[in-house]
Amino acid sequence: MNIYDISNKAGVSIATVSRVINGNSNVSEKTKKKVLDVIEECGYTPNAFARGLGLNSMKTVGIMCADSSDPYIASAIFLIEQELRRNNYDALLCCTGYELEDKQKYINLLLSKHIDAIILIGSNFVEADDKMNAYIKEAAKSVPISIINGALSGENIYCTICDDHRAVYDATLALQESGCKEILYLYNAKSYSGNKKLSGYLAAMASETKNNKRDDYIQYIKGDILDVKDHLNNLYHHKLTFDAIITADDLLAIGALKFAKANNLSVPEQLSIIGYNNSIISQCSDPELTSIDNKLDTVCSNCIATLMSVLRGQDAPLKTVFSAELIERNTTRFR
Amino acid sequence: MNIYDISNKAGVSIATVSRVINGNSNVSEKTKKKVLDVIEECGYTPNAFARGLGLNSMKTVGIMCADSSDPYIASAIFLIEQELRRNNYDALLCCTGYELEDKQKYINLLLSKHIDAIILIGSNFVEADDKMNAYIKEAAKSVPISIINGALSGENIYCTICDDHRAVYDATLALQESGCKEILYLYNAKSYSGNKKLSGYLAAMASETKNNKRDDYIQYIKGDILDVKDHLNNLYHHKLTFDAIITADDLLAIGALKFAKANNLSVPEQLSIIGYNNSIISQCSDPELTSIDNKLDTVCSNCIATLMSVLRGQDAPLKTVFSAELIERNTTRFR
DNA sequence: TTGTATGCGTTATCAA
DNA sequence: TTGATAACGCATACAA
Secondary structure, three states, X not given: OOHXXXXXXHOOOHHHHHHHHXXXXXXXXXHHHHHHHHHHXXXXXXXXXXXXXXXXXXXXXXXXXXXXXXXXXXXXXXXXXXXXXXXXXXXXXXXXXXXXXXXXXXXXXXXXXXXXXXXXXXHHHOOOOHHHHHXXXXXXXXXXXXXXXXXXXXXXXXXXXXXXXXXXHHHHHHHHHOOOOOEEEEEOOOOHHHHHHHHHHHHHHOOOOOOOOHHHHEEEOOOOXXXXXXXXXXXXXXXXXXXXXXXXXXXXXXXXXXXXXXXXOOOOOOOEEEEEOOOHHHHOOOXXXXXXXXXXXXXHHHHHHHXXXXXXXXXXXXXXXXXXXXXXXXXXXXX | OOHHHXXXXXXXXXXXXXXXXXXXXXXOHHHHHHHHHHHHHHOOOOOHHHHHHHHOOOOEEEEEEOOOOOHHHHHHHHXXXXXXXXXXXXXXXXXXXXXXXXXXXXXXXXXXXXXXXXXXXXXXXXXXXXXXXXXXXXXXXXXXXXXXXXXXXXXXXXXXXXXXXXXXXXXXXXXXXXXXXXXXXXXOOOOHHHHHHHHHHHHHHOOOOOOOOHHHHEEEOOOOHHHHHHHHXXXXXXXXXXXXXXXXXXXXXXXXXXXXXXXXXXXXOOOEEEEEOOOHHHHOXXXXXXXXXXXXXXXXXXXXXXXXXXXXXXXXXXXXXXXXXXXXXOOOOOO
């Protein structure tokens, strides 16, 4: 069942059928109705491949992420897919992992499928060494690229981010105001966003009394909840003293909570803890986690709105920044 | 840059270029090398749409799920996407929500894109009333359909599931053996898998002393963690007594944990709790959750292996069943 | 082993 | 307002 069959049954040419399908106004009401009736009767749908070949687009955007099972990324994917579909675009999912080489490989794979745009979820796509981002800029020559929670300047690259620096800065200040002096910072990603968070912590701590072992208070930890707990145990038993922990991810904060429990430290009385992302797990722990809400829904819907403008050929901002919000629960004692 | 350009530069016909691209053996080593060199030099990639039009396939499978941000589903999506890509297939993601009407709409949408197969993630796609599954059987006439964690019999429908009945049966028995008498069952989905879990509970409880308020021990709860807690509070203050709770989802179990905490019930001494899915949140709570591991990774890789067999035209089992595993943590006191 | 010619199902251009 | 026809880029049956 193709456009010829329809044109035959309706007694018109395929051009007219095509016009009806695509809502071209230059068709008389009468023939339009006739064609529509035949289409309805036959349950005809245009062949997507042929259409793609003609228009050089199948109205599909590629979504790239490192790991779609990460709660933060999973939420982003969900929000984005919904928005895309609302705009009549399909979502082609591509999980790249964390290796640069694979990211490059997959971005080229997507490009070869002639997707209309690419969305990069997660700041882990933006490397500190800008040379390593060349492949993204190169891809942007073919299709618009939108980055969620990562900033990269370049033509045809659109970024929507949450102000991570400010978020951690404010959170650290809030800890200080609640009486905490020795604040540990835990992170697990050296990405663009990771750097912003860290710099927020550093800025807030700059005014504190100089501490010659400042570096000890900044800990990079890779691994699962147990690894975090062990790592902290280690620090603790090597006599590092701290009365607060701020983390770059909720899961790290859960690890911190496990550490506190194991050492009979009461939270938040003896140890305050702040997580990041305000994910569902921040409500699963006991006590529930104070966490930084990075407004993922706002970020995602803005990302798509921007992208749709670009695809319509309209102007769009290259960078949009939203503010995070500190969600207080029971691992801190703010006033 | 198309196949004609390559054929010109290489001084051969497009047929030969096509043969080289598709690994057809009937090409001399010499011309093959020549063509490959030109392709390399030009950075040529075949047009996916044209290829799709000719072959009526773009090697893409549609993944349907209700909500890709659900931790269980998110994990499944990740595993499946990886397996698909390993087999050179793309993944088109489609989040349908929980309304039957939308599921039907989206399955037709996917069909209209001529995807090669459809994977349904989650038992919520299989309705108890079989008439409501007609649209799936209809779709299976066009492409193979694979269901993860749901069973539906029909031609060209392949199911890979975990034995939920047995899993809950065994878990309930384990609770009984650890001394629990009054075991509450909490669930939040009346799906195929939901029914299996419930029946496992019922089977295990059948041998228990008859209880004229048996129904009170089976509670359907829709909502978030707080709703679960409130619901349980309600039951508790209406003098329903129970010494164990088994749930159809980890998040429900978290709610149960919050309830216990709020009422100063010690877990597991006064109240045992078992979750389902063994998701990351089962390690986030305190005490950590005993949970049923439904072997999602095994299920997903089997699902794709089966599907690939089907797509290669080979025989494949219509239904594959794996066993779950009870992961003991600290909300139970088994011996 | 290689080349020619045709079909795949659209959209778009041009003429009527 | 309509219709005829040429792209679009590839795979493949058939011929050489």
